[in-house]
Amino acid sequence: MTSAEEKPPIVLDEPDREFVEMIKRTGGPNIQSCYQCGTCSGSCPAGARTNFLVRGIIRKALLGMKQECISAPELWYCTTCYTCTDRCPQDVKPTDVIKAIRNIAVQEGYMLQNHQKVAQKVLETGHAVPLDKESWQKLREKVGLEPIPPNASRFPEAIADVVKIAKKTHFDKLVEDKDEDEE
Amino acid sequence: MPKRPAFYHFLGCIIPHRYPSIEKATRLVFEDLDMDLLDMEGATCCPAPGVFGSFERITWATIAARNLTIAEETGHPITTGCNGCFASLWDANYELKHDEDLREAVNAGLKEIDREFKGTIEVTHYVDALYNTAGLEKMRKRVVRPMKGVRMALHPGCHFMRPKLLKKKEDSERPHILKDISLTTGGEYVPYKDELMCCGAGGAVRTADIKIALDFTKQKFESIQAAGGADMIVTPCPFCELQLDLGQVEIEKHFGVKFEFDVLHISELLALAFGHDPDEFGLDTHLQYMQRKTEPHWEQLGIKR
Numbered sequence: 013m014t015s016a017e018e019k020p021p022i023v024l025d026e027p028d029r030e031f032v033e034m035i036k037r038t039g040g041p042n043i044q045s046c047y048q049c050g051t052c053s054g055s056c057p058a059g060a061r062t063n064f065l066v067r068g069i070i071r072k073a074l075l076g077m078k079q080e081c082i083s084a085p086e087l088w089y090c091t092t093c094y095t096c097t098d099r100c101p102q103d104v105k106p107t108d109v110i111k112a113i114r115n116i117a118v119q120e121g122y123m124l125q126n127h128q129k130v131a132q133k134v135l136e137t138g139h140a141v142p143l144d145k146e147s148w149q150k151l152r153e154k155v156g157l158e159p160i161p162p163n164a165s166r167f168p169e170a171i172a173d174v175v176k177i178a179k180k181t182h183f184d185k186l187v188e189d190k191d192e193d194e195e
Numbered sequence: 196m197p198k199r200p201a202f203y204h205f206l207g208c209i210i211p212h213r214y215p216s217i218e219k220a221t222r223l224v225f226e227d228l229d230m231d232l233l234d235m236e237g238a239t240c241c242p243a244p245g246v247f248g249s250f251e252r253i254t255w256a257t258i259a260a261r262n263l264t265i266a267e268e269t270g271h272p273i274t275t276g277c278n279g280c281f282a283s284l285w286d287a288n289y290e291l292k293h294d295e296d297l298r299e300a301v302n303a304g305l306k307e308i309d310r311e312f313k314g315t316i317e318v319t320h321y322v323d324a325l326y327n328t329a330g331l332e333k334m335r336k337r338v339v340r341p342m343k344g345v346r347m348a349l350h351p352g353c354h355f356m357r358p359k360l361l362k363k364k365e366d367s368e369r370p371h372i373l374k375d376i377s378l379t380t381g382g383e384y385v386p387y388k389d390e391l392m393c394c395g396a397g398g399a400v401r402t403a404d405i406k407i408a409l410d411f412t413k414q415k416f417e418s419i420q421a422a423g424g425a426d427m428i429v430t431p432c433p434f435c436e437l438q439l440d441l442g443q444v445e446i447e448k449h450f451g452v453k454f455e456f457d458v459l460h461i462s463e464l465l466a467l468a469f470g471h472d473p474d475e476f477g478l479d480t481h482l483q484y485m486q487r488k489t490e491p492h493w494e495q496l497g498i499k500r
Contacts, residue, residue: 039252057392058400061410089407092245092398094357095391098367105358114249123250126402130246134258138239140246141208151485152215155477161211161218162234170237173308174258180304183254 027076034116035073040109045102046070052096052106064089066096066106073113082117088124118186131187135178138164138171200328201231202274202319203266205284208240209433210276217433219476220466221276221321227337227469228329233271238262241275241283244354245398248283256297257304259287260312264305267315276321276462278432279397282354285318289361320355321462322431323364326372334379339470341381345497347464348385348425349373350415350439352432353393367391376461377429380468387422389415394430396438406449412442416454426495428458436460441482457491458483473498 035043052066053059059066064086072080081087087110096106117123130140142165143149149159164170178184202225210217225232239258240247247255262284266273275281291298292314302311319327325334351373359367370391374384395401395411419425430436440458447453458481459467466476473479479490493500 057395057411057414058407061414062407088249088398088403089400090398091353091393091395091400091408091411092249093353093393095353095367095393097358098360103360107358111245111249111252115252118250124403127246127250127399130243130399130402131250134240134242134247139208139212140240140243141212143212148212151213151477151480152211152218154480155215155219156475157211157215157219161206162236162238163206163211164237164239165212167237170239173237173261174239176307177257177261177304178254180307181251181254181257183251186251 022075022077024075024077028078029076031073031076031078031081035109035112038112038115040105040112042102042104043070043073043109046074046104047102049101051099051101052104055095055099057093057095058089058091062086062089066090066110069113070104070106070109073109081113082120082122087114087117123187128187128189131183135175135184135187136171138174199229199231200324201233201271202324203235203271204232205235205238205241205262205273205275205280207275207277207280207433209437213482214433214436214460216477216480217276217436217460217462220460220471221462223471223476224462224465224469225324228325228333230324230329232274235262235265235273238265241280243279244283244286245279246402249399253297253300253304255283256287256290257301259283260291260301260305261308261310263288263316263318264310264312267313270316272317272319274319274321274324276431276460277434278320278352278354279434281318281320285362288314288316288318320431322355322372322376325376325461325465331375331379334376334465338380338468340468340497342464342468342497343381345382345495346385346424346426347377347382348387348419348422348428349377349390350394350428350430350435351391352430352435353397355431373429373431373461377464380464385419385422385425387418389418394435394438396434401438405445408438409442409446409449412438413446413450413452415439416456419456425456426492427464428456429461429464430458431461433460437482441486443483444486455492457496467496467498
């Protein structure tokens with residue numbers, strides 16, 4: 013069956029030959045084993061309700077269509093459930109490929125503001141979901157626990173460690189507020 | 196007397212900060228099963244595998260490795276009750292043992308804080324400690340409040356068993372470990388079509404677009420209803436628990452559909468079956484009940500109040 017809508021041909025004027033190598037280095041070493049069977053997309057609960065198409069992203073990546081891959085909002089609809097990884101007959105590990113493409117997207121400035129905020133929370137508190145209200149401490153007391161658990165919420169030196177690590181990997185710069193976000 | 200097994204207890208974020216009833220129930224259950232939990236002082240976020248792993252792999256692995264080195268100091272294995280924390284710590288531990296380039300990059304980061312990843316410990320999930328260390332027989336013997344007639348729908352979640360070739364826990368198309376543990380309580384297993392589907396929260400999707408995440412969750416609830424319903428949903432993960440529990444309040448808001456499932460972590464189910472009063476660990480503090488100002492369906496859960 014064909015779509016009634018006319019589809020323009022894929023433009024391959026400037027394929028980025030480096031993109032596949034970048035993905036392989038960044039955590040998706042098996043991407044070139046893909047033979048486009050579509051088991052990944054057929055197994056994908058995100059693909060069942062959104063336009064996220066694992067097979068399509070992998071195909072685009074193999075064609076060197078870097079910009080299309082890293083700028084696609086649906087790149088962030090994968091819940092990393094690994095069902096595709098468990099079913100892929102070619103051991104492409106599609107989940108790891110998606111995560112690698114996300115790493116490259118973030119490097120190139122494609123990061124949602126909400127994601128940036130979660131990352132900043134870890135640098136500020138040591139936790140993505142912090143003990144940031146007194147009511148959370150009260151909830152702990154209500155169940156018979158000490159108000160502050162023995163994690164980074166109690167030990168500020170742990171937060172300092174995380175900040176040092178982030179400085180070393182330049183993660184702090186990667187997730188800091190950019191000027192245009194501060195309006 | 197034989198030495199009691201001891202685990203470093205990795206709390207993570209959601210259990211201690213949002214669902215402390217799971218932390219308390221776990222302490223009760225491990226004590227009942229003669230297993231020790233040791234505090235991991237200064238542990239941070241694991242950090243979330245689908246989130247930080249998606250942002251920057253080296254930073255993810257280095258923060259995870261810092262957590263691992265806390266346990267390496269004395270050599271006890273880690274145990275955690277969160278599929279996400281388990282994935283981060285287990286994966287980082289595995290990858291650092293097998294990928295020299297990554298290990299070099301990570302140890303360069305850890306050097307800044309005078310630590311080094313050595314690769315000397317193992318990472319387990321509560322489910323491993325329950326199933327392998329305590330064992331089903333020991334759990335069965337501890338049950339003093341059999342969950343007779345209680346229909347349990349299970350949500351195993353993703354990151355304990357997948358990727359199956361790497362984790363080698365069980366067949367992710369036919370998992371049995373959570374089911375075996377749950378059945379020791381005497382409850383009844385309710386199969387449903389979407390049991391093995393993701394809750395929708397992972398991979399930074401809950402943060403990116405909550406409505407898409409909730410659409411997964413809603414499908415799971417509808418699938419349980421199509422199977423004839425259940426008296427409780429049991430999961431081994433607090434992030435799944437948050438998505439399934441608080442998610443019901445959010446689904447009502449976003450989709451106008453009301454579900455009223457009681458969602459229990461496997462530790463909470465066992466605490467009940469082992470005879471603990473629900474107030475002993477605060478089952479009614481789940482965020483669904485706090486926000487809706489409701490209570491668990493005690494009778495359905497087999498609890499006399």
